[in-house]
Amino acid sequence: MSKDVTVDQMLSAFEAAGMRTTRPRRAMAEQLVAWGAKEKEFSSEDLWHAVQEKAPWVGRATAYRTVQLLQDLGFLDRVTFADGTERYHVVAAGHEHHHHLTCEMCHRIVPVEACIAPAAFEAMAQQSGFAISGHRLEIFGRCPDCQDDAHSC
Numbered sequence: 515m516s517k518d519v520t521v522d523q524m525l526s527a528f529e530a531a532g533m534r535t536t537r538p539r540r541a542m543a544e545q546l547v548a549w550g551a552k553e554k555e556f557s558s559e560d561l562w563h564a565v566q567e568k569a570p571w572v573g574r575a576t577a578y579r580t581v582q583l584l585q586d587l588g589f590l591d592r593v594t595f596a597d598g599t600e601r602y603h604v605v606a607a608g609h610e611h612h613h614h615l616t617c618e619m620c621h622r623i624v625p626v627e628a629c630i631a632p633a634a635f636e637a638m639a640q641q642s643g644f645a646i647s648g649h650r651l652e653i654f655g656r657c658p659d660c661q662d663d664a665h666s667c
């Protein structure tokens with residue numbers, strides 16, 4: 515679901531949001547597209563470290579702001595693990611609604627299409643009087659590799 519995102523798409527989204535294409539932004543967009551193609555997840559800190567190699571003048575605050583901005587623009591999806599740590603993965607703009615299975619051991623992320631049934635949301639809204647505007651749902655467990663590790667201990 516992330517393979518369609520290109521560096522140009524990210525840079526033109528920056529420009530549409532009123533931001534010039536700077537060398538730091540290009541370096542970060544290139545890194546994120548490379549990670550997206552590999553379906554690799556990362557933290558803001560990981561992005562900052564990775565761009566240091568090509569663009570050592572990029573400040574940490576800039577990297578963190580860029581991750582937040584790309585999340586707002588719909589290019590990054592935030593995933594929260596059982597221990598409260600957060601990672602991101604690259605998604606195509608206008609991607610399908612999805613949730614994540616997260617591994618408590620190795621922090622692997624597997625996107626899943628499952629969600630709570632619409633009827634359950636309607637019942638919640640009726641019982642509580644809430645106008646529900648969104649939800650987060652993260653499913654924790656151990657991936658197949660990490661279950662094998664547990665057996666060998």
Ligand SMILES: [Zn+2]
Pocket residue numbers: 591592603605612613614625
């Ligand atoms: Zn996701």
Ligand SMILES: [Zn+2]
Pocket residue numbers: 617618619620621622656657658659660
């Ligand atoms: Zn695992």
Ligand SMILES: [Zn+2]
Pocket residue numbers: 611612613628629630649651
């Ligand atoms: Zn959902």
